[in-house]
Amino acid sequence: MAVWSGLVVVCMKATLATSLAGFFPAVALGWDPSDLNRFRGTLSCTDCNLRNANLAGADLRASNLAGSDLTDASLYYSSLIGADLADVILDRADLRGANLFYAVLPRVHFIGSDMTGANLTGADLSGADLTRADLSGSNLFAANLSGAKLSEANLGHASFRRADMSGAVVDDGQLETAFLCETIMPDGQSNDRDC
DSSP, X not given: OEEETTEEEEEEEEEOTTSOEEEEEEEESSOOHHHHHHHHHHSBOTTOBOTTOBOTTOBOTTOBOTTOBOTXXXXXXXXXXXXXXXXXXXXXXXXXXXXXXXXXXXXXXXXXXXOTTOBOTTOBOTTOBOTTOBOTTOBOTTOBOTTOBOTTOBOTTOBOTTOBOTTOBOOTTTTTXXXXXXXXXXXXXXXXXXX
16 A cells, blocks of 8 residues: 555455456545455445545446445446446446446436446446436446436437336436437337437
C-alpha cells in the first residue's frame, strides 16, 4: 500500500470463480478498509461500504455486491458481467462504458449516475431508480425495466430493443430519440417504431 498526496492507493488482485485473474487499482476516500479487503479476496461483499471507491476498468465479472453502498464510486469501463448488485446504492456513480451484460440490478439506486454508453443487455433493472441518470447511447437490449423510475433521465439514443418497460415511470418526450423495437412500453403495449 502506498500513500500519495493524501490518497490511499490500493492495488487489488481479484480471483474470479472462473479462475481468471483480474488486476485493478482502487483509490478510495470514505470506504471501509475491512470491506474492501473482504471484497478483494473473494469478489463478494454484501452490505459493504465502498463509497467513492475507484474501480475504473476493474474486472468484476460474477461478483456479489448485493446491498452495498457504492455512492459516488467510479466503475468507468469496468466489467460487471453477471454481477449481483441487487439493492445496491450507486447514486452519482460513474458507469460510463461499463459492461453490465445480464447483471442482476433489481431495486438499485442509480440516481444521478452517468451510464453513458453502458452495456445493459439482458440486465434486470426491475424497480430500479434511474432518476436523473444519463443513459444516453446505452444498450438496453432485452433489459427488464419493469417498474423502474426513469424520471428526468437522459435516454437519448439509448437502445430499448426487446426491453420490458411495463409499469416504468417515464416522462413525456423522454423516448423521442431512443431506439424502440419490440419494446414493451410502460402501458404494456408493444412499440415497433424503429424496427
